Amino acid sequence: MARRAALLLLLLLVGPLYLAAPAPALAASGTIVFTTLGRSRYAFDIFALPLTPLSSSSSSPAAEVRLTDGASVNYNGNFAPSSDSLLFVSERNGTLNLYAFPVPSASGSGARREALEVPEAAAALPSPLLPWDPIALKDRPSLTPDGAHLVYVSTAEPAEAPRRSWAAVYNTHLPSGATRRLTPRGVADFSPAVSPSGEWTAAASPGPDGWGGEVEDLNTDIYVFRTSDGSRRTLAIRDGGWPTWADETTLFFHRRDSDGWYGVYRAKISFAGGAGVSAASVERVTPPGFHAFTPAASPGAPGLVAVATRRPGSDYRHIEVIDVSGGGGANAYFEVTRPVAPRVHHFNPFISPDGERVAYHRCRGSGNGDSPLLLENIKSPAPDTFSLFRIDGSYPSFSHDGKRIAFVGLPGLFVVNADGSGGRRQILSGEAFPTAWDWKRKGVIYTSIGPTFASERTEVDVIAVSLGDDDDDSSISIKKLTTGSENNAFPSPSPDGKWVVFRSGRSGHKNLYIMDAEDGEAGGIHRLTEGPWSDTMCNWSPDGEWIAFSSDRHNPGGGSFAIYMIHPNGTGLRRVVHSADGGRTNHPWFSPDSKTLVFTSDYAAVSAEPISNPHHYQPYGEIFTVNIDGTGIRRLTHNSFEDGTPSWTPYYLEPEDVGETLQASGTCKFRDCHWLTVDAKPDGLMCGKHG
Ligand SMILES: *[C@@H]1O[C@H](CO)[C@@H](O)[C@H](O)[C@H]1NC(C)=O
Numbered sequence: 001m002a003r004r005a006a007l008l009l010l011l012l013l014v015g016p017l018y019l020a021a022p023a024p025a026l027a028a029s030g031t032i033v034f035t036t037l038g039r040s041r042y043a044f045d046i047f048a049l050p051l052t053p054l055s056s057s058s059s060s061p062a063a064e065v066r067l068t069d070g071a072s073v074n075y076n077g078n079f080a081p082s083s084d085s086l087l088f089v090s091e092r093n094g095t096l097n098l099y100a101f102p103v104p105s106a107s108g109s110g111a112r113r114e115a116l117e118v119p120e121a122a123a124a125l126p127s128p129l130l131p132w133d134p135i136a137l138k139d140r141p142s143l144t145p146d147g148a149h150l151v152y153v154s155t156a157e158p159a160e161a162p163r164r165s166w167a168a169v170y171n172t173h174l175p176s177g178a179t180r181r182l183t184p185r186g187v188a189d190f191s192p193a194v195s196p197s198g199e200w201t202a203a204a205s206p207g208p209d210g211w212g213g214e215v216e217d218l219n220t221d222i223y224v225f226r227t228s229d230g231s232r233r234t235l236a237i238r239d240g241g242w243p244t245w246a247d248e249t250t251l252f253f254h255r256r257d258s259d260g261w262y263g264v265y266r267a268k269i270s271f272a273g274g275a276g277v278s279a280a281s282v283e284r285v286t287p288p289g290f291h292a293f294t295p296a297a298s299p300g301a302p303g304l305v306a307v308a309t310r311r312p313g314s315d316y317r318h319i320e321v322i323d324v325s326g327g328g329g330a331n332a333y334f335e336v337t338r339p340v341a342p343r344v345h346h347f348n349p350f351i352s353p354d355g356e357r358v359a360y361h362r363c364r365g366s367g368n369g370d371s372p373l374l375l376e377n378i379k380s381p382a383p384d385t386f387s388l389f390r391i392d393g394s395y396p397s398f399s400h401d402g403k404r405i406a407f408v409g410l411p412g413l414f415v416v417n418a419d420g421s422g423g424r425r426q427i428l429s430g431e432a433f434p435t436a437w438d439w440k441r442k443g444v445i446y447t448s449i450g451p452t453f454a455s456e457r458t459e460v461d462v463i464a465v466s467l468g469d470d471d472d473d474s475s476i477s478i479k480k481l482t483t484g485s486e487n488n489a490f491p492s493p494s495p496d497g498k499w500v501v502f503r504s505g506r507s508g509h510k511n512l513y514i515m516d517a518e519d520g521e522a523g524g525i526h527r528l529t530e531g532p533w534s535d536t537m538c539n540w541s542p543d544g545e546w547i548a549f550s551s552d553r554h555n556p557g558g559g560s561f562a563i564y565m566i567h568p569n570g571t572g573l574r575r576v577v578h579s580a581d582g583g584r585t586n587h588p589w590f591s592p593d594s595k596t597l598v599f600t601s602d603y604a605a606v607s608a609e610p611i612s613n614p615h616h617y618q619p620y621g622e623i624f625t626v627n628i629d630g631t632g633i634r635r636l637t638h639n640s641f642e643d644g645t646p647s648w649t650p651y652y653l654e655p656e657d658v659g660e661t662l663q664a665s666g667t668c669k670f671r672d673c674h675w676l677t678v679d680a681k682p683d684g685l686m687c688g689k690h691g
């Protein structure tokens with residue numbers, strides 16, 4: 001109760017200030033639109049079921065209670081330790097933030113109150129210790145038992161080097177808003193958990209070599225430190241993640257073992273006087289043969305650990321509870337979610353303080369009025385310069401009058417009115433990528449048809465699609481611009497409408513070529529770059545002076561890409577931005593004034609443990625801008641999802657969500673982590689690490 005009063009007080013104190021802030025001066029200087037793999041379809045909410053072995057009543061769908069309100073995406077919940085409040089992460093209002101809800105009573109009669117928005121309030125009262133940036137990922141909230149301190153992850157402060165995670169653990173004193181960073185500078189922390197007394201926090205930290213660059217390559221160790229100030233930080237457990245406290249000296253965590261399976265482990269912690277903390281014993285709780293991860297324990301449920309599992313024979317991630325009180329190999333398992341919703345992924349369980357409920361997040365499913373937004377407004381770090389949107393599609397690009405957006409639907413190519421008024425047409429049904437509108441000829445879109453990520457010799461053709469003047473599909477005409485059977489892709493037209501730059505594998509390497517925009521190769525072609533490497537993803541600047549592209553020429557075939565620029569006449573080659581050794585920086589697109597590039601990169605590494613998220617190939621992909629002289633790198637997006645394929649239009653869209661008249665067909669179509677092998681012995685996962 002005291003805690004909720006504190007939150008309310010805080011809200012009352014800062015609410016008027018927040019509301020009275022003047023509207024930002026909005027200059028009409030452009031819109032950036034990008035895609036986030038699958039995110040528009042997630043529609044996560046937090047649900048709870050009784051934490052008891054199955055009975056006919058507890059396994060019926062009616063026993064499941066939804067704890068969040070069906071707005072935006074709500075995930076990674078946690079209960080306040082001594083009240084009925086639910087803490088959770090939500091992306092409502094264009095930025096990831098932490099919220100609290102009173103939990104409705106199990107009978108379902110409890111009316112939900114307004115969400116109390118914790119961190120925006122905290123951000124309005126910045127800590128005297130930190131320059132606070134409200135646009136950041138905020139994740140994994142925990143409260144101390146007195147309810148006064150919120151401990152969480154934030155990406156508000158840049159890492160000290162490229163390709164290092166910005167995620168760090170912070171402690172905000174809710175009544176005052178005073179915020180303290182608990183993670184040392186130069187270090188990242190994920191998945192913090194506050195001990196039952198509140199004195200200690202455990203977190204998963206990747207060492208300097210803790211991230212290998214692929215999604216599954218994150219290795220963390222578990223550190224324990226004082227919740228109040230981060231002091232006495234001690235390496236407690238090597239090779240572990242997602243810690244959770246069963247009591248003041250018992251931690252559970254997950255680890256991907258050398259046999260390839262994720263398993264849940266128990267560690268007894270000892271506090272050795274002033275020397276810090278050590279793990280006195282570590283034992284594996286779940287056997288090989290299935291994956292068990294993201295454990296949750298609670299002092300209110302002694303002897304029980306909730307976990308998410310992937311078992312052979314099931315395509316879905318489910319919540320199970322392990323009764324570890326038997327000790328030894330005598331652990332008993334009971335299923336929580338499979339009997340209730342067998343064909344849905346369930347993520348990241350947590351247990352109520354009274355031990356009566358286990359909660360988790362999953363798609364809220366159809367029937368809740370879900371309709372993916374066409375354009376979801378994301379808070380822009382420079383709202384007076386550009387607005388920022390996520391689109392439900394890949395490779396978006398605006399027509400040059402700003403009225404229409406073309407995008408790739410994986411598969412298929414679509415156009416839709418940018419203002420949400422409809423006009424959605426499927427232009428192509430097969431595999432096509434990317435999209436780029438001709439500057440002079442209205443309704444002409446360049447794309448390439450064929451498989452993505454294919455070899456130099458795989459046939460991919462650059463085509464021009466002409467939409468015609470009416471909304472009648474019969475008026476669509478297609479012209480093939482490349483004539484060979486090599487891999488020709490990523491067309492981008494010159495602003496004078498005369499040329500198209502594209503990449504081709506015709507020499508045996510992917511290099512850039514320029515051809516006639518109307519007649520294609522038949523009208524003339526010349527080679528722009530040459531060398532035994534890959535130049536790709538080219539974009540012609542609106543002032544015509546530059547072509548930006550992505551290349552691995554600094555380490556051919558090494559998998560690392562940086563952004564380069566070259567004049568269309570082949571002079572002036574230079575590297576603009578490179579993430580770090582081995583890093584990836586892709587999909588450059590010029591700003592309307594040709595002075596800045598927007599791109600996607602692993603520059604900020606991963607922002608959460610990848611196993612805690614659904615399917616993403618590159619969850620380290622965030623959207624950045626950079627001046628074309630390589631200065632002024634700015635991070636635009638902060639989340640643990642895969643953001644990519646940005647484009648930039650001079651047309652300014654007001655920073656508000658844009659819906660669409662169409663109703664979504666299916667919701668929640670996505671896979672679990674694609675790298676999680678389940679049906680065979682998953683030893684391939686560990687190649688190169690243990691052998
Ligand atoms: C989202 O922002 C709007 C406008 O700024 C505000 O009225 C609303 O209360 C916010 N919603 C939440 C849940 O914070």
Ligand SMILES: *[C@@H]1O[C@H](CO)[C@@H](O)[C@H](O)[C@H]1NC(C)=O
Pocket residue numbers: 545567568569570571
């Ligand atoms: C190539 O193009 C650039 C940019 O337009 C120009 O500054 C330069 O003089 C050109 N060089 C040659 C050799 O034509």
